[in-house]
Each structure stands twice: as structure tokens, then as C-alpha cells.
Amino acid sequence: MASNSKTRSSSPASTIFKPGTLVEVNSDDDGFRGSWFTGKIVRRLVGEKFMVEYDNLTVDEDGTERLKEPIRLRQLRPIPPKEITRDFKFGDEVDAYHNDGWWEGHITGILEDGRKTVYFRVSREQLEFPNEELRLHREWVNGGWIPPFPQQDDSEIKKTVRVKAAETVTGDNADFKFEEGALVEVCSDEDGxxxxxxxxxxxxxxxxxxxxxxxxxxxxxxxxLLREEVSMLQIRPRPPKTDDVDQFKFLDEVDAYYNDGWWVGVVSKVPGDSKYIVYFRNSNEELEFQHSQLRLHQDWVDNKWLMASKALKF
Structure with missing residues (x-):
């Protein structure tokens, strides 16, 4: 037991969170799912827990005493680097700054004054935001940002991410191993x-x-059959089958089978007769698919499969 504890305490993921490190924290509490709040590491606790002091959450009505609470490693990530303000498009997955935190949602409309309407799947709300209160949604996975920031190239990502071949996956795919013969899915960074x-x-x-x-x-x-050498960052197990879906809904995040692969998109129209119009933000295209050509999108985060609406809960 002592040996295992020592291994965990010296894991690369935990050593980056030193006292004073600025972080974002997510919560398992109802009403806060899909949100990230900024703070800083106060000190390391027993195991992989940390005491965090929040920037904007307080414990008194006057707002003079900042909230401190113990947080698990899996709830932490570094503050994302700032990026140049971009022009968001319909369907973009974004984080919107609201109620002192960043909340995950989708762009559902562009107003005449440039403001964007954002739909939050968890709370089923739709609110308006200026560009400066939005950022492209990213995941912190195995020590790197997905998708990577423009200033990060492959060499920089490889320095921060260390994935061992034949590493055993825990959680939803406890029996899966990255080893010869394993069935996987592979993504590409190439244009198109x-x-x-x-x-x-x-x-x-x-x-x-x-x-x-x-x-x-x-x-x-x-x-x-094409063979090529790819980074482990581009590989994931094949997603498990989800419960049968009788009908996909407007704004469901889905994978559509097209041109020999599964492409991530958002249901933008439901014309009926088991047909759906799917919008692909990367190509700015809308295409029609049969029900059988779609599956609910799942994210491979921290060695677990999570549905799109729960992508931040790991």
C-alpha cells in the first residue's frame, strides 16, 4: 500500500499543481455541472487532493472571505492560455462566462449587434453573450489541451503528454489495453x-x-489497407454502444458516418421520416443523414467515456 501511495503522489499529473498555481475547478454538485471556476492551489492534501481558494466564490454575504475547499485531482486543470478573439459560428462548442464561472454550451444564433445566443444543454437555457465572454470549448486530457491552441505545435504537446504504450484503461473500459491487435478509432489533424x-x-x-x-x-x-504511424494522442478505444435512441433531437451532438469515418457534428434540423440535417462546424457544411448513420457523440476524457453533455465531469 505504501508503494502505491508513493507512486500516486509523484504522478506527472499531480506535480504540475503546486501551491500558488492558478487553476480552474469543476464541481459534481447539482446545478454546477458543465462549469469551471477559477482559483489557486493553496496546498497539497493527503493523496491526490488539493486545497483550493476560489477567485470569485465567497463564504460570507459581504464577499470578503473567499471560499476554500478540498478538490480532487480529476476536478482540476490549469488556466487555459488566452487566445486571440475569434468570430464564433453557429454550432461552435463554447464556454460562456456566466455567474462567476465558465459554462459549456453551443452557439445557436448570431445577432445583428454581433452578440451570440448560447444554449446550455444541462440547464436547457438560452442566453446572449458578447464575444469577449466566450471562448472555444477545450478539454484538458492527459496533460494537453484538445483541440490544441494555435500556438501549440505537436512537439510542445508531446513534451507535456506522456502516454505509455500498453497502458491499461480504467473506468468504463477497464479491460481495454493499448496493445497490438486492439480495436481503436484514430483522428487526424490534416486539413479536411x-x-x-x-x-x-x-x-x-x-x-x-x-x-x-x-x-x-x-x-x-x-x-x-492503409497503415501509418500516429501519436497516441490521436488514438482512443472504440466507443461503447449507447442506449438505443428512438429519435435524435435538435442540437444533439452526434457522430455521423460519412466518407468511411465518423464525423462530429450537431443536429441542426429534424425534418422527420428518420432523417436529420447535421451541421459540421469544421467544414461549415450541413448534410442529411438517416437515423442509422448517426450515433450520440461521446468524449474520451481521462480514460473514461462521457456523453457530450457531461464532457466536463471526470
């Missing part, structure tokens, strides 16, 4: 393929957290 996942098999582990994969439906120039 962002937001897509392709079924593949792990063929051979390589150095520096890379793997050779063989795709199930992509062919090379010789009409053979």
Missing part, C-alpha cells in the same frame, strides 16, 4: 479530416508514444 474518427487496429508500438495502425476502410496507393 479534422473532426473525424476512423476505425483501425493497433499493429505495432513505436517509440515516444506512437503506434502503427491499420485502417479498416482507408486504402493506400496500392489499394491495400
Amino acid at each position: 479530416f479534422k473532426g473525424a474518427w476512423f476505425c483501425a487496429t493497433l499493429v505495432e508500438p513505436k517509440a515516444e508514444g506512437k503506434f502503427v495502425v491499420e485502417y479498416e476502410s482507408l486504402l493506400d496507393d496500392d489499394s491495400k
